[in-house]
Amino acid sequence: MDLDFLQSLMGGEEMAAAETAYQDIWVVGEVSGEGLTPATRALLGKARDMANALGVYVKGVLFSAPESAGSEMISYGADTVYLLEGAGLESFAVEPYAEALARQIESGRPEIVLFNATSLGGELAPRLAARFRAPLFTHCMDLGIDEAQRALLATVPRLGGEYYEILISPSLRPQFATVEPGVLPAPFADPYRFGSVERVTFDDLPAGRVEMLGPYAGGLPEPPLSRSRVIVCVGRGVQDTEGVELARRLAAKLGGQLAGTRGALDEGWISEEQLVGMAGRTVRPALYIACGVAGAIQHMLGIAKTECLIAINTDPKAEIFPYADLGVVADAKAVLEELNKKLDNTPA
Amino acid sequence: MRIVVAIKQILDPEGITVNRRRERIFINREERIINPADKCALEAALRLKDAHGAEVIALSLGKPAADDALREALAMGADSAVLISDKALAGMDAPTAAMVLARAIERLAPFDLVLAGQTAADTGGDQTAGRLAELLGLPQVLQALELSLDGGRLQVVRLWDGKPVRAAVSLPALVAVSPLAPPARYPHGARIMNAYRQMQVSVWTAQDLGLTPEELTPNIESRGQVFPPERELGTVVEGPPAQMAGEILSLLRMRRLI
Ligand SMILES: Cc1cc2nc3c(=O)[nH]c(=O)nc-3n(C[C@H](O)[C@H](O)[C@H](O)COP(=O)(O)OP(=O)(O)OC[C@H]3O[C@@H](n4cnc5c(N)ncnc54)[C@H](O)[C@@H]3O)c2cc1C
Ligand SMILES: Nc1ncnc2c1ncn2[C@@H]1O[C@H](COP(=O)(O)O)[C@@H](O)[C@H]1O
Numbered sequence: 001m002d003l004d005f006l007q008s009l010m011g012g013e014e015m016a017a018a019e020t021a022y023q024d025i026w027v028v029g030e031v032s033g034e035g036l037t038p039a040t041r042a043l044l045g046k047a048r049d050m051a052n053a054l055g056v057y058v059k060g061v062l063f064s065a066p067e068s069a070g071s072e073m074i075s076y077g078a079d080t081v082y083l084l085e086g087a088g089l090e091s092f093a094v095e096p097y098a099e100a101l102a103r104q105i106e107s108g109r110p111e112i113v114l115f116n117a118t119s120l121g122g123e124l125a126p127r128l129a130a131r132f133r134a135p136l137f138t139h140c141m142d143l144g145i146d147e148a149q150r151a152l153l154a155t156v157p158r159l160g161g162e163y164y165e166i167l168i169s170p171s172l173r174p175q176f177a178t179v180e181p182g183v184l185p186a187p188f189a190d191p192y193r194f195g196s197v198e199r200v201t202f203d204d205l206p207a208g209r210v211e212m213l214g215p216y217a218g219g220l221p222e223p224p225l226s227r228s229r230v231i232v233c234v235g236r237g238v239q240d241t242e243g244v245e246l247a248r249r250l251a252a253k254l255g256g257q258l259a260g261t262r263g264a265l266d267e268g269w270i271s272e273e274q275l276v277g278m279a280g281r282t283v284r285p286a287l288y289i290a291c292g293v294a295g296a297i298q299h300m301l302g303i304a305k306t307e308c309l310i311a312i313n314t315d316p317k318a319e320i321f322p323y324a325d326l327g328v329v330a331d332a333k334a335v336l337e338e339l340n341k342k343l344d345n346t347p348a
Numbered sequence: 349m350r351i352v353v354a355i356k357q358i359l360d361p362e363g364i365t366v367n368r369r370r371e372r373i374f375i376n377r378e379e380r381i382i383n384p385a386d387k388c389a390l391e392a393a394l395r396l397k398d399a400h401g402a403e404v405i406a407l408s409l410g411k412p413a414a415d416d417a418l419r420e421a422l423a424m425g426a427d428s429a430v431l432i433s434d435k436a437l438a439g440m441d442a443p444t445a446a447m448v449l450a451r452a453i454e455r456l457a458p459f460d461l462v463l464a465g466q467t468a469a470d471t472g473g474d475q476t477a478g479r480l481a482e483l484l485g486l487p488q489v490l491q492a493l494e495l496s497l498d499g500g501r502l503q504v505v506r507l508w509d510g511k512p513v514r515a516a517v518s519l520p521a522l523v524a525v526s527p528l529a530p531p532a533r534y535p536h537g538a539r540i541m542n543a544y545r546q547m548q549v550s551v552w553t554a555q556d557l558g559l560t561p562e563e564l565t566p567n568i569e570s571r572g573q574v575f576p577p578e579r580e581l582g583t584v585v586e587g588p589p590a591q592m593a594g595e596i597l598s599l600l601r602m603r604r605l606i
Binding site: 094095098118119122123125126127128129130131133134135136138139146153155156157158159160161162163164165166167168169170171172181182208209210211212213214215216218220221223224227230254255282286287289308309310312316321322323324325326327328329330331334335337338339341342343 | 361362364366368373384441442443446469470471472473474475476477478479480481482483487488489490491493494505507508509510511512513514515516517518521527528529530531567568569570571572573574575576581582583584585586587588589590592593594595596597599600603604605606
């Protein structure tokens with residue numbers, strides 16, 4: 001049958017474009033324990049909103065996951081879920097994983113592929129982006145769509161999150177992004193949503209050349225204080241070495257390090273390397289817990305770039321309180337003791 | 349063993365302040381430094397060199413000023429240095445930069461190990477290493493803290509979602525070193541003089557690498573900056589220790605710090 005007239009009616013170019021066009025939003029998800037990780041759920045919710053704006057489908061991708069995880073993806077917004085499996089995909093290995101995903105992308109031609117900015121996403125997204133000569137926006141704090149250009153708008157952190165830049169790649173497809181876990185709102189599940197879960201089996205994936213050998217039990221070199229993510233700081237107000245020990249234990253539990261003020265140094269509780277402030281280290285942790293610290297300007301200068309500052313001090317007029325995200329008027333030792341106790345009782 | 353280390357020169361973030369209220373970025377002190385993670389990568393290379401002997405080649409893509417970063421690498425103990433610098437390469441985006449670096453690394457073949465930093469502290473790109481591995485057809489180990497050579501295999505302690513795990517890979521391979529890895533040694537005074545007086549930094553242009561203008565056309569645009577709101581004044585609470593500990597933990601949970 002001669003369809004030329006139809007083609008000219010519909011615009012030949014558009015039809016040709018439709019054949020090769022990249023469309024749909026894919027979410028490469030992760031499963032832990034019982035089901036999808038919270039970050040994966042949130043990513044599906046975001047993908048759903050963007051897909052509605054573009055008028056396309058959301059497709060989920062999981063590696064060696066149970067059918068139930070596929071159904072869960074549908075309840076959070078996916079229309080189709082691909083469960084990739086086969087020799088090499090049983091547990092994470094970057095080369096077979098990347099190869100399977102690349103083949104799936106080649107045949108499915110998504111316009112956007114989203115990952116969580118976890119280790120899995122961090123391993124796969126750059127490799128896939130390089131393979132497709134495509135843009136990759138990493139650690140996104142938000143995502144949007146420029147509807148006129150039909151392109152992803154990615155809000156990425158600069159200078160470690162002091163400000164953000166909005167990036168767009170108008171012409172390259174697919175577009176890849178990793179989204180920082182915990183920044184997107186949790187979506188609602190709709191257990192009655194309809195969709196399909198498809199198993200895709202690969203039988204000729206390359207063997208991974210990297211061997212994952214399990215947890216590392218040995219000691220690790222302490223990172224310098226200036227790069228520590230969590231710091232528990234003692235000032236003269238922790239009273240004695242017992243207070244310092246409680247602070248050290250809390251730091252260890254939070255995966256952080258102990259530091260101190262000049263007051264603490266003078267008491268002999270900390271070493272020169274652990275002094276924070278004008279005469280000591282400048283730090284920029286995500287969390288700084290100041291215990292019995294007055295908040296002298298010389299000390300505060302060293303912690304100006306702390307993201308979350310918690311101060312415990314018995315003096316409600318302590319200088320440190322106006323800087324703190326949370327000020328606690330209480331005895332530092334007693335609160336440290338309670339914190340250690342509560343953290344012991346919560347399962348990791 | 350030949351090790352190529354990719355080193356990016358960046359503006360020292362400590363010299364930059366972001367005024368959120370005025371939505372402006374001020375450069376108070378224009379000091380260029382080696383990206384912190386890259387210094388850790390260089391240190392990892394030098395430790396392998398100390399233990400097993402190796403030729404360490406420092407590679408940077410940037411403005412002519414990046415010569416300083418490479419001299420510092422030479423002073424620390426790198427054996428040679430290559431700077432890819434060309435006006436045609438200004439304003440490159442991340443995919444292009446990785447492609448150019450990969451082209452240069454291919455030109456440095458044969459090599460056993462390519463080291464990069466996990467992430468650049470200015471752009472926070474966190475993708476060049478993985479891109480390089482793919483473009484060079486190498487296996488990759490990211491977020492590395494410790495490297496050691498055991499027979500022909502590289503043993504790596506790396507972070508996986510924040511927890512240390514062990515991995516092993518045969519060479520050649522690409523390893524991205526975490527900024528949390530052991531920090532770099534200080535160069536010896538005499539080596540610093542030497543690095544400037546006697547050692548050479550080779551300079552390669554876009555043409556040397558056979559790069560065409562089409563390959564270098566940027567495809568990523570900025571639509572401007574967003575500034576997070578000024579930090580709000582916090583709250584001060586008072587009460588019995590157990591309750592106060594509860595307040596602290598709930599804030600930590602809310603901010604996803606635990
Ligand atoms: C040139 C110069 C450079 C300096 N550089 C530095 C520097 O780099 N770093 C630095 O830290 N200091 C520096 N200082 C010193 C600084 O001025 C302060 O003296 C010092 O930081 C105070 O230490 P502190 O908070 O531990 O002690 P204090 O000032 O003695 O404060 C103790 C605090 O603990 C509180 N407290 C008491 N009992 C309790 C309790 N049971 N529970 C909870 N809280 C309690 C008190 O209310 C008080 O606020 C510098 C000073 C100068 C002049
Ligand atoms: N211009 C560059 N010159 C040399 N190495 C670079 C350059 N850009 C990135 N790299 C390397 O890639 C790593 C990660 O960079 P990024 O992906 O931008 O965060 C850096 O730590 C460097 O090792």
